Amino acid sequence: MFKKKTVKGVDVRGRRVLVRVDFNVPLSEGSVTDDTRVRAALPTIRYLVDHGARVIIASHLGRPSGEPDPRFSLRPVRRVLQRLIGRNVVFVDDIAGSDAREAVERMVDGEILMLENVRFDPGEKANDPGFAAKLASLADIYVDDAFGAAHRAHASTVGVADHLPAYAGLLLAREVETLSGMLLDPERPFVAILGGSKVSDKFGVIDRLLESVDTLIIGGGMCFTLLVAKGVDVGKSLVEDEWVEPAKEMLAKAADNDVDLLLPVDFIVAEEITEDADTSIVGREEIPADMMGLDIGPTTVELFKGAISSARTVFWNGPMGVFELTPFETGTRAVASAVARNSRAVSVVGGGDSVGALKKFGLEERITFVSTGGGASMKLLEGSVLPGIEALLDA
Ligand code: ADP
Ligand code: MG
Numbered sequence: 288m289f290k291k292k293t294v295k296g297v298d299v300r301g302r303r304v305l306v307r308v309d310f311n312v313p314l315s316e317g318s319v320t321d322d323t324r325v326r327a328a329l330p331t332i333r334y335l336v337d338h339g340a341r342v343i344i345a346s347h348l349g350r351p352s353g354e355p356d357p358r359f360s361l362r363p364v365r366r367v368l369q370r371l372i373g374r375n376v377v378f379v380d381d382i383a384g385s386d387a388r389e390a391v392e393r394m395v396d397g398e399i400l401m402l403e404n405v406r407f408d409p410g411e412k413a414n415d416p417g418f419a420a421k422l423a424s425l426a427d428i429y430v431d432d433a434f435g436a437a438h439r440a441h442a443s444t445v446g447v448a449d450h451l452p453a454y455a456g457l458l459l460a461r462e463v464e465t466l467s468g469m470l471l472d473p474e475r476p477f478v479a480i481l482g483g484s485k486v487s488d489k490f491g492v493i494d495r496l497l498e499s500v501d502t503l504i505i506g507g508g509m510c511f512t513l514l515v516a517k518g519v520d521v522g523k524s525l526v527e528d529e530w531v532e533p534a535k536e537m538l539a540k541a542a543d544n545d546v547d548l549l550l551p552v553d554f555i556v557a558e559e560i561t562e563d564a565d566t567s568i569v570g571r572e573e574i575p576a577d578m579m580g581l582d583i584g585p586t587t588v589e590l591f592k593g594a595i596s597s598a599r600t601v602f603w604n605g606p607m608g609v610f611e612l613t614p615f616e617t618g619t620r621a622v623a624s625a626v627a628r629n630s631r632a633v634s635v636v637g638g639g640d641s642v643g644a645l646k647k648f649g650l651e652e653r654i655t656f657v658s659t660g661g662g663a664s665m666k667l668l669e670g671s672v673l674p675g676i677e678a679l680l681d682a
Contacts, residue, residue, distance in 0.1 A: 288471065289464045291679040293455045294331060294430050299340035301396050305426035306331065306456065307443050309435035309659065310346035310364045319367045321646070324435070327659045329371060331432045331456035332399065336374065341394040343426055344368075344401045345382070345443050347436065353409030365401050376401050382408050383421035391425050405443045412441055419446025432456025434463075435660040437667075437675030448678035455679050458659065463676065465656045466667050469602060469635055470499045478598035480591070480622060482507025483605030483640065486530050490537070491669030492604070497540050502547040502594050506583045506607035506618060510550055513538065514571065522556070522574040549594060553584030555608065555615060566614050582608025583618035595625040604638040604665070610647070619644050627653035637664035 308328040313320045335342045349359040365378045376399045379390040383402075390400055405411040410418025419442040423429065429451040431437070436444050437459065447453070455463075469477075479500045481493055486509035496503060505513060508525035515526050516534035541548040552571050556578040557564035568584045569575070583591070595601060603626050607618035626634050627650040634654045636645060639661035645651045658664040666673055 288467055289455070289460050290682055291455045291460070291676060292682045293460045294334060294457065296682070297428060297452070297454055299335055299338050299428060302340055302428050303343060303391060303394070303426040304335055304340040304428045304430055305343045305345060305423065305447065305451065306335065306430045307433045307436070307447075308332075308344055308346050308456075309433040310344075310361060311348050311435065312364060312367075314348075314363060317363055319363055322367050322371065324659055325364065325367050325371055327458050328432050328456070331430065331458060332368075332372060334457060335430070336372075336397050336399065339396040341391070341396060342399045343391060343394075344399065345405050345422070346433065347406045347411065347441075347443070348404045349406075351404060351406050353406065353412065355403070355407045359404050359406070361401060361404050368399075368401065372399070374399060379403065383418065383425060387425060405441075410442050414440050414442050414446045416446060416449070418442045420450055423447040423450035426451060429453045430456050431675055431679060432458045433675065434459045434658075435663050437660065437673040438663040438671070440674035444675040445678045453679045455676070459676070462658060462660060462664065463667065465635060466637070466658065466664055469600060469633070470495065470668065473499065474599035474633060476501040476598050477600040477602075478502040478504065478594055479602040480504040480506070480595070480626070481605050482509065482607045482619075483638065484508040484525060485527060486512045486534060487527055489605065489665065490530070490533060491671070492665055493537060494540070495668060495670055496602070497537070497544055497546055500546055502549060502598070503541060504549045504591050504594060506551055506587070506591070506622070507605045509605070511580060513550060517550075519571060520574065520576075521580060522576050522578045524574060524580040547594075549590060551580075551583045551587040552590060553586045554580035555582040555584055555617070556580050557614065560609055560612065560615075562612050562614070564612075564614055582610075582615040588618055588621045591622055592625040595622070596629055598629060598632045601626050601629060601632045601634045603634070603636045604641050606640055606644050610640075610644050620648050623648050623650050626650075637661070637668070
């Protein structure tokens with residue numbers, strides 16, 4: 288299923304291994320507030336250390352403008368990695384210049400060196416061949432474990448693979464195996480729950496899921512475009528007019544493929560999206576002209592929970608409502624809990640906001656697989672080629 292060579296297929300002892308990870312972590316006042324992405328990269332880093340490699344870590348962090356910017360330094364992440372892996376991590380305030388080169392020359396087997404944010408060089412995002420060559424010249428082998436950045440063709444995710452034998456890291460391999468395995472060979476019933484703001488963002492994913500799932504549940508802002516396609520008046524709810532026609536095709540495809548498509552039957556509505564908004568519960572045919580549907584209603588929650596509880600494979604992406612605000616979080620919390628409670632199912636959750644919701648509700652530990660790649664997991668599921676994966680050696 289995963290057609291690329293992984294780090295386990297190469298002798299790394301005594302070799303300099305450039306590992307691209309996704310340490311794009313949230314920072315507050317110079318401290319890492321969520322270390323999930325660092326933890327996710329530990330298996331690959333440990334594997335390399337245990338097998339005597341000289342491990343050179345590269346990552347991006349945030350969106351600096353192609354020049355050094357202390358707000359986006361990876362230095363605070365070094366402390367986190369050091370604590371989690373229980374070893375010294377050397378940090379060099381350079382990416383591919385003479386300081387980095389000298390630091391690499393001083394390395395011994397099993398040592399870890401962390402480079403500064405690759406996006407401090409404009410050549411990173413431009414996938415500049417000169418920058419990629421300089422970065423690659425630090426190492427003998429390249430390992431890509433940055434699944435969250437695999438949909439971007441940058442110097443440290445794609446360019447370096449022109450110069451070095453390129454292997455997949457263990458996280459990247461596991462992400463691809465889990466997500467594509469779910470589509471190709473799921474235990475049935477396979478229930479997918481899609482939500483979030485826009486149908487345009489997820490159209491490709493839904494289209495592909497319609498070829499694989501038994502039941503497709505759609506909530507969140509995107510459901511209103513589908514409801515309009517069915518002739519329902521949705522008041523001021525979020526609708527993408529130019530996606531009404533594609534939404535009609537989506538409904539037809541669901542029918543053709545015998546997919547049970549569940550849409551909300553009631554909503555929490557309000558005139559404004561605020562923490563103290565006046566809310567009411569209405570049936571889906573009764574959304575007032577001046578109001579927006581901002582969460583699924585209680586009858587819908589029961590309907591969705593029923594489908595989720597009987598699944599053997601569940602995929603969830605996209606909040607059911609504006610879960611960031613208390614009046615509109617109930618539907619997302621209920622759906623997330625139903626996914627977590629179904630212990631007979633393999634559960635997979637992807638998407639930045641959905642994973643954020645899981646964390647907010649404290650349910651992350653009860654999910655079989657939480658994808659670390661927001662945009663990358665969606666691209667993979669919609670069947671797009673991910674340049675960071677494409678660049679690796681074929682198995
Ligand atoms: P993910 O990051 O998990 O893929 P999205 O980015 O697609 O999810 O969508 C998340 C956003 O969708 C949240 O900010 C949430 O407030 C918004 N959203 C959910 N339901 C609605 C709704 N009914 N109306 C407007 N926005 C919504
Ligand atoms: Mg999002």
